[in-house]
Amino acid sequence: MEYLNDLLQLDLGGNNVREYLLAVGLFLTGILFFRVVFRNVILALKKIASYTSADFDDVVVSSINKIPFFIFILLSLYFPLISLIKNEKAVLVFDGVLITILVYLMIHVILTFIEYGFIIYAMKKEVGKVEARNAFIGIKLVLKIVLWAFGLLLILSNIGFNVTSLVASLGIGGVAIALAVQNILGDIFSSFSLYFDKPFVVGDYIAFDSFEGIVEKIGLKTTRIRMPQGEELIVSNKDLTNAKIRNLKRIEKRKVSFDIAVLHKTPLEKLKKINSMIENIIKNEKNTEFDGIYLYQLGDYGLKFSVVYYVLSGKGVDYLIAHQNINFKILAEFEREGIEMAHLAQPIRL
Numbered sequence: 001m002e003y004l005n006d007l008l009q010l011d012l013g014g015n016n017v018r019e020y021l022l023a024v025g026l027f028l029t030g031i032l033f034f035r036v037v038f039r040n041v042i043l044a045l046k047k048i049a050s051y052t053s054a055d056f057d058d059v060v061v062s063s064i065n066k067i068p069f070f071i072f073i074l075l076s077l078y079f080p081l082i083s084l085i086k087n088e089k090a091v092l093v094f095d096g097v098l099i100t101i102l103v104y105l106m107i108h109v110i111l112t113f114i115e116y117g118f119i120i121y122a123m124k125k126e127v128g129k130v131e132a133r134n135a136f137i138g139i140k141l142v143l144k145i146v147l148w149a150f151g152l153l154l155i156l157s158n159i160g161f162n163v164t165s166l167v168a169s170l171g172i173g174g175v176a177i178a179l180a181v182q183n184i185l186g187d188i189f190s191s192f193s194l195y196f197d198k199p200f201v202v203g204d205y206i207a208f209d210s211f212e213g214i215v216e217k218i219g220l221k222t223t224r225i226r227m228p229q230g231e232e233l234i235v236s237n238k239d240l241t242n243a244k245i246r247n248l249k250r251i252e253k254r255k256v257s258f259d260i261a262v263l264h265k266t267p268l269e270k271l272k273k274i275n276s277m278i279e280n281i282i283k284n285e286k287n288t289e290f291d292g293i294y295l296y297q298l299g300d301y302g303l304k305f306s307v308v309y310y311v312l313s314g315k316g317v318d319y320l321i322a323h324q325n326i327n328f329k330i331l332a333e334f335e336r337e338g339i340e341m342a343h344l345a346q347p348i349r350l
Contacts (some may be wrong), residue, residue, distance in 0.1 A: 024206065067108065069103065071101055078098050088168065107147045107151055194223070204247055206246065206247050206249075208244060211233055223240055256319065258323075260305045260330070262342060266303065282309045287313050289325075294306050302341075
């Protein structure tokens with residue numbers, strides 16, 4: 001018994017064997033505690049979540065379940081090591097490790113709930129999966145940078161660094177970095193604008209500047225557009241948010257205005273028939289709405305009628321088909337009535 005007591009009092013590196021054994025016991029107890037508590041907490045929360053229809057408790061369970069177990073190992077090591085270490089600088093280092101762990105857990109929880117909030121928003125807005133994912137990646141990236149920047153300052157402040165002077169010294173460097181990445185950040189924030197404001201979505205046919213095409217992908221930095229000729233146009237999101245965009249897919253009805261000119265020698269009774277003739281043709285055409293027809297000019301080369309109607313579709317092909325059918329029927333009626341058209345008629349105006 002005396003021998004065992006002497007062995008426990010044996011000094012090894014400034015601590016005796018008893019203190020080492022107590023530290024090991026404390027570490028194993030901590031591991032066991034976190035293992036049991038962690039498992040039971042997860043099981044209890046899952047059971048509670050199964051009785052509710054809300055998603056909030058599921059997020060809490062997911063947030064806790066995603067915490068790596070090595071975090072609990074480090075927490076279990078902290079107190080045993082602190083009890084053994086006599087050096088103040090070493091204690092300061094371990095304090096920094098503990099603070100880092102706590103900051104990590106805080107940021108992990110915050111990002112988890114931000115993700116939850118974004119998913120709920122996306123579900124309410126019925127946003128496409130690809131667009132939601134791209135926007136969320138950008139938002140999460142920016143938030144991670146901001147949160148870790150604050151977290152780093154918090155860690156440095158708690159381990160004794162003068163954060164005020166550090167922030168002041170980093171001011172010029174921060175400006176330089178901001179200038180260097182301003183184009184990238186501009187595109188990322190523009191992608192947020194495209195996502196939340198939604199001037200167009202994937203599948204829309206848009207026109208801007210001298211380009212037009214179908215939107216195939218809205219990315220974090222660029223948007224890809226398939227041109228009518230088949231090539232892919234890649235445009236930065238910043239350029240798109242600064243451009244005047246026409247979303248042609250959202251046209252509910254297309255106004256069509258065109259002129260018809262007939263010869264001066266056309267008899268008056270036939271001239272009067274033209275209005276009702278063209279009105280009936282347009283009204284009987286599928287997906288069209290007649291607006292008006294007027295003899296508005298006695299020109300040098302002919303008598304000009306202005307015709308206005310609407311195509312009740314935003315698709316360009318529907319307009320082309322409808323207008324082609326109307327033209328064929330007008331030509332057929334003019335031929336049947338013996339009405340001759342003048343050679344210098346005005347072109348179609350859209």
